[in-house]
Amino acid sequence: MKRVLSNKLRKIFLIMSIIGPGLITVNAGNDAGGITTYASVGASYGYKMLWGLLLITFSLAVIQEMNARMAVVTGKGLSDLIREKFGVKLTFFAMTILLVANMGVVLGDFAGIAASLELFNISRYISIPVISILIWYLVTKGSYKKVEKIFLAFTLLFFSYIICAFKINPDWGSIFKSMTTPAIELKSGFLLTFIGMIGTTITPYMQFYLQSSIVDKKLSLSDYKYEKLDVYLGAFWGDAVSFFIIICTAATLFKTGITISSAKEAALSLKPIAGEAAFILFGAGLFGASVLAASVIPLSTSYAICEAFGWESGIDNDYREAPAFFGIYTGIIILGAVFILIPGISLIRLILITQQIAGILSPVILTFMIILINDKSIMGNYVNNRIQNLISWLTVIFIIVLSLILFISPMFSYF
Amino acid sequence: MEKVTSFFFSKILYKEVHNISGQTIGKLNDLILDFNQDKPTVIYMQITNGRKAFYTSAEALIILKDKKERYYIEINSENIAVRQPDDKDIYLAKNFLDKQIVDINGKKIERVNDVRLGSINYRWQLLAVDIGTRGLLRRLGIEYPFIILSGAFNYQLRNRLIIWDNVQPLSNGIDDLKLHFPANKIETLHAADIADIIEDLDNKNRNVLFNSLNNEKAAEVLEEIETDVQVNLIKSMSDKKASDILGIMPSDEVADIFEEIEEGRAQLLLSRLNTESQGEIRELMEYEKETIGSIMSKDFITLLPDITVKDAIDWIQMNVPEEEESHYIYVTNNKNRLLGVIPLFLLITSKSDTKLYNIITSQPNTVNDNDTLEDALKILEKYNLVSLPVVDENNSLIGTVSLNDIIQEHSLFKKVAL
Numbered sequence: 001m002k003r004v005l006s007n008k009l010r011k012i013f014l015i016m017s018i019i020g021p022g023l024i025t026v027n028a029g030n031d032a033g034g035i036t037t038y039a040s041v042g043a044s045y046g047y048k049m050l051w052g053l054l055l056i057t058f059s060l061a062v063i064q065e066m067n068a069r070m071a072v073v074t075g076k077g078l079s080d081l082i083r084e085k086f087g088v089k090l091t092f093f094a095m096t097i098l099l100v101a102n103m104g105v106v107l108g109d110f111a112g113i114a115a116s117l118e119l120f121n122i123s124r125y126i127s128i129p130v131i132s133i134l135i136w137y138l139v140t141k142g143s144y145k146k147v148e149k150i151f152l153a154f155t156l157l158f159f160s161y162i163i164c165a166f167k168i169n170p171d172w173g174s175i176f177k178s179m180t181t182p183a184i185e186l187k188s189g190f191l192l193t194f195i196g197m198i199g200t201t202i203t204p205y206m207q208f209y210l211q212s213s214i215v216d217k218k219l220s221l222s223d224y225k226y227e228k229l230d231v232y233l234g235a236f237w238g239d240a241v242s243f244f245i246i247i248c249t250a251a252t253l254f255k256t257g258i259t260i261s262s263a264k265e266a267a268l269s270l271k272p273i274a275g276e277a278a279f280i281l282f283g284a285g286l287f288g289a290s291v292l293a294a295s296v297i298p299l300s301t302s303y304a305i306c307e308a309f310g311w312e313s314g315i316d317n318d319y320r321e322a323p324a325f326f327g328i329y330t331g332i333i334i335l336g337a338v339f340i341l342i343p344g345i346s347l348i349r350l351i352l353i354t355q356q357i358a359g360i361l362s363p364v365i366l367t368f369m370i371i372l373i374n375d376k377s378i379m380g381n382y383v384n385n386r387i388q389n390l391i392s393w394l395t396v397i398f399i400i401v402l403s404l405i406l407f408i409s410p411m412f413s414y415f
Numbered sequence: 416m417e418k419v420t421s422f423f424f425s426k427i428l429y430k431e432v433h434n435i436s437g438q439t440i441g442k443l444n445d446l447i448l449d450f451n452q453d454k455p456t457v458i459y460m461q462i463t464n465g466r467k468a469f470y471t472s473a474e475a476l477i478i479l480k481d482k483k484e485r486y487y488i489e490i491n492s493e494n495i496a497v498r499q500p501d502d503k504d505i506y507l508a509k510n511f512l513d514k515q516i517v518d519i520n521g522k523k524i525e526r527v528n529d530v531r532l533g534s535i536n537y538r539w540q541l542l543a544v545d546i547g548t549r550g551l552l553r554r555l556g557i558e559y560p561f562i563i564l565s566g567a568f569n570y571q572l573r574n575r576l577i578i579w580d581n582v583q584p585l586s587n588g589i590d591d592l593k594l595h596f597p598a599n600k601i602e603t604l605h606a607a608d609i610a611d612i613i614e615d616l617d618n619k620n621r622n623v624l625f626n627s628l629n630n631e632k633a634a635e636v637l638e639e640i641e642t643d644v645q646v647n648l649i650k651s652m653s654d655k656k657a658s659d660i661l662g663i664m665p666s667d668e669v670a671d672i673f674e675e676i677e678e679g680r681a682q683l684l685l686s687r688l689n690t691e692s693q694g695e696i697r698e699l700m701e702y703e704k705e706t707i708g709s710i711m712s713k714d715f716i717t718l719l720p721d722i723t724v725k726d727a728i729d730w731i732q733m734n735v736p737e738e739e740e741s742h743y744i745y746v747t748n749n750k751n752r753l754l755g756v757i758p759l760f761l762l763i764t765s766k767s768d769t770k771l772y773n774i775i776t777s778q779p780n781t782v783n784d785n786d787t788l789e790d791a792l793k794i795l796e797k798y799n800l801v802s803l804p805v806v807d808e809n810n811s812l813i814g815t816v817s818l819n820d821i822i823q824e825h826s827l828f829k830k831v832a833l
Contacts (some may be wrong), residue, residue, distance in 0.1 A: 003801075074617060074619065075616075075617030075619065075621070076616035076617045080617075083513055083526070083776075084513050084514055087512070087513055087554070088513070088528070088551055088554035088555055089554065089555060132814075213616075218644065218647060219645045220618070220650055220651075221645050307524075309548075309551055310525060310526030310528065310546065311548075316615075379734060
């Protein structure tokens, strides 16, 4: 009897330990870039982009499931697979794209750190040097895992958007209608915001990060069904939070015609439930999310690049054993911090632009992924089915078309 | 232009191939190697012309280069023999380049950035594998600018080559390593090093490499591997292979593995072992975690008190027990009650006609099977021992527990706690 019980307990424990990477990845994806982008989507365009969010939620779920499947079937990270299939030149190209996109996202997160602390009247010239040295130290000395949960707890504050959305009692009918009726404006402002929304939801770094963290769990194919549940759950839960941010900002800021140009306006959307404390709520949440992402992304970038080129990696090594690994990691943090300190830079604008860059670059990594997952010699019987291919290719084509319109439309406006 | 006798594969890959009269017949797409030789030998080349690919013998392959390091590939034969591809072929670019290998010398997994080929007795052979950054730069076609650049900083950009004798290839789409790469170099490494390498690999490579080991080595390696990976390996093994390997391993290790895998499979594998081990393993699995019983070893030497030292030494020389289980000789009566302990050192330094009961340490330190690891550790530390006899409530000897076992278990707990 005792054995039977302990076996059952072990099974539950196993399932709980499998559920995790997907949820954490999407949660970390709601970083400074995510929060600010969704807030500006709601503030500038109301409910108009909700249909897009709904569609990319499905894309996100399909794409993350592809990562999970590749991780479980091959046991290899995404950059390992890219290198083995495409050789040095294309790997170099993919890693350059990844580095640029991730550098942008890190910049956005450093901007988030500065913006959140400026709400508490702390100058960026103090906050950025202190926080970036702290992050660098915590991660390289290996004590980061212990403090990770604290920052993760900060991000729970964003759940107040859900409460807020129900408290202001928006017009659910028109919300539902906007979710189901696609509307698009062929203006560069709208297109950029839309691409930014895609970029922050399907960020290139997430694919690398998610796949590696599932590989690290060393799951076997028989546990795959739980992992699948994890990534689907993660995608829908993560985007549910985004959905409520858009609703809150649409109902408060869009109605009164306030567009977001600094963290102050973004915080206003939480006023209905927090009153004057909205600044504290928003500031603390933004701070936690930014620090979390600013710690994870440089590290995951460095891992991905070193993996691809066969360089020694891992924080267990010291600087002499793994110079490339620490070099890339340190370089990203220094560059990110220094850029923010350039006088006169608008933090919110910077955050939004970096997400748009990530959005424009995301089809590149997605294309590599789709080719890999359809290769029978790598995936065997676990290649994509037709629906998965349709959704992932449509996502790629949709982003490319949007980006093309974006670049072409200014030319037409001269005529 | 001059003929080269050795070169890097990336220098000729995807370059034009010319026939004897200088016409271009296509691009060199890949080389097919025979790994059954002492050094892998190039036997065929795959040449593509547009979308068509054909295969031709590499015997007449000549590589030339000019002063500017530009390479020229020529097939120096009147008739270019063509053959059909075989799915057992191993390709250099497709199955080897950019993939992982084990560096036997450095005991580490590395990635193949480039390959050095050389002409030996008029045949092209694989001499060494390049794992360095310079190899990467060469593949990108920016090797020379970087040599000049690094020279300006007084740094010499060196190649990092591993000679073929120290390279163990991995799966990379090949399911049976032994069939394709007969020389299994990995077996020369210590089991603990092989275990580390296997832990670092992905599932597929892991299974293929593990399956290439002989059963004896596989059992030693499996013992050293961390639990998650152990379980995955057992899961993907056939029942026969698994029970063969588990049959060689000590019962306590097998019991640990059975606790982690699915119960039905554990029962099935257990039933395939011999009856003696079955009993031992069942017994060990009954114990709670963190008790001595759960980690104790069932392999130890017991002798009767009235035999002589010479008899004892003869027995040891005849039976050659494992070193781990021979630190102490346990002396029991015919009802398996523990009478005393003789350290091996004392045994070999005693007169050969002495009876064992004259030299035993009677009332030795013991632990009970339900005691905790902590209890055993205290006694081991206090009396400077390497292992302790484990007795049940009737003072019958049922196992031994070594310092090493406790340390391993202890570090495992620490890992889980983090």
